[in-house]
Structure formats: structure tokens, C-alpha cells
Amino acid sequence: MQTTAHLLMIRPVNFGFNQETSVNNAFQLGTGDEDVQTKALKEFEGFVQLLLDNDINVTVVNDTPEPCTPDSIFPNNWISFHEGGTICLYPMFALNRRQERKPRLIETLKTAFNTSTVVDFTHHENNNRFLEGTGSMVLDRQFKIAYASLSPRTDIEVLDEFCRSMKFLPVAFEAFDENGKAIYHTNVMMCVADRYVVICLESITDPQQRENVISAIKMTAKEIIPITIKQMNRFAGNMLQVQNRKGRKFLIMSSQAYQSLSAQQIQELKKYNNILHSPLNTIEANGGGSARCMIAEVFL
16 A cells, blocks of 8 residues: 555644755755744644645644654654554664654654554664665555665665665665755655655656656556656655545645746646645754655555
8 A cells, every 4th residue: 555544743842944864855945943843843833724725634742842853743764654554664864863763752653553563773873874764765565666876865875774674675866956965865855655756757867767757656556657856855745645534535745846837737636636735934944854854654
């Protein structure tokens, strides 16, 4: 199953521009606002309400003031949920992001979602090797493929270990922005849905690597919907397909991402699902992540 109707989101209490992550996240621009947390919380609540209004099951967990975790709004980087009751914990690049793996929160989630197995990759932090969950990997859960753009946050050895443990096929490549900088997370340039893939192919500059990715997608018979680097910079790749309690599918994204799409792209996407979008400008500018980053899918 590629889509789920059960989502986990973390309500922020200390959201803000994280200096530790900005060293390799070019999407973090900052706004200079003094009330970033207040604005981000308003955006968060509006986004959650949009999902609830469309009968999508959302579990919202409150972050705690201590330790201070400015990026806790992006839980998909440190935890993922899988069929059969398995959760995975991931090694994080930034020291202050590792504190998001709060033991009490993990125990709460294990109890709430009836997990049976924990696969822990966090020991790789001791060797400065990282794999930041479904930010580093875009998973085709139907065909058991893990697409991954290698970067300081996405290590090939940890990727291979995840794929061996979870029985996925790794499809690794390199992707770059317009300045030649490695794209920090795969999920800002790629989205895999049930019958299509949104991807910024032009960011994969090596022709052979690009062809390898295209071949892997074609093997799954999913339609390729390309986006430009300019659209990627507006978070058009940071989308997620979900379904509601009645099995109706939606593609969720930020309003900035939606507004960057052409009429033809919107028409192509609407062939497969309705589109839901919500304004997330403060979160995007300061956190360098968008709608997809804010959601951990629950497949237990």
C-alpha cells in the first residue's frame, strides 16, 4: 500500500530558524520575524484542520519545551512507521535535531500505535553517517524501492543497511540545485504516489544516473510528472499522497507549491486525486521544509 489514512504530526512549541541545519539546507532562508513560533503554529493548526475537514485521520502530539527542538515540526526525519508493527529510528545530522527522539514520545507512539519491532539506525551518528528518514528517502512502498539523493544527510552505507533490513531496493543518485549544491533531502525534489511520480529530473545532472532513476520509475508503470528547479525551490516536490477514512485519495502540498504549478501540471495531478494545499510560508522559509516534511505516515 502506497498511501495511508493515518498521519502523525508534532505541534511545535519552539519553532525557529535552526543554525545547525542551515549549513546544508539551502531552502532555509529565514524571515527575521520575532514571532516565528506564533506564525508557524497558526500555519500548523490551519494545515491540520484542512486535513481533518477532509476526513483524514491525524494524530497530533504536542512537543515539549525542553529540550528545545526548533525542527520538531518535521517528525518524518527521525521516525518512520511500517506495516507489521515496525518503526525505524534514524541518525540525524544536526546535534539539536537528535533531541527530537524523546524517549517518552517514542514510548507514547509505541503504545498508541501498537508497535512490535524497533529498527534503530541511530548508532551511525557515532561515525558521522546519516539517513534522515523519509526526508532522505522517498519510498515506493508498493514496489519496495527507496529513492535517495546522496548528500551530507543521506549516506549510502546507511541507505544500504535500511534496504537490507526492510527489504527495499535502493536507487541512489546525486541531485543538485542551480548553484551546484547537493539537495539536502530527496523529498524536496521527488514525490512517489500510487500511480505517478513528481520529480525534478533536471536536478539530476549526470545523464546515466538520471536514466537509472527514470528506468526504475518506468519499471513500476507510474507516470512521470516533471517539475523544474524553480518549482522545486517553491517546494513543488515536497508533496505527499494520502487517503481519507473512505479511501478517497488526496495530494497535499503547501499553497506556495500549488501556486508554482502550471495549469497542465495541475490537470495531470487531478487525474489521479484531488489536491489540498495550505499556506506554510513561515515554516518553509525558516525550517527549509514544507507539507510533506511535517507528516509521518502511519502504516502499522
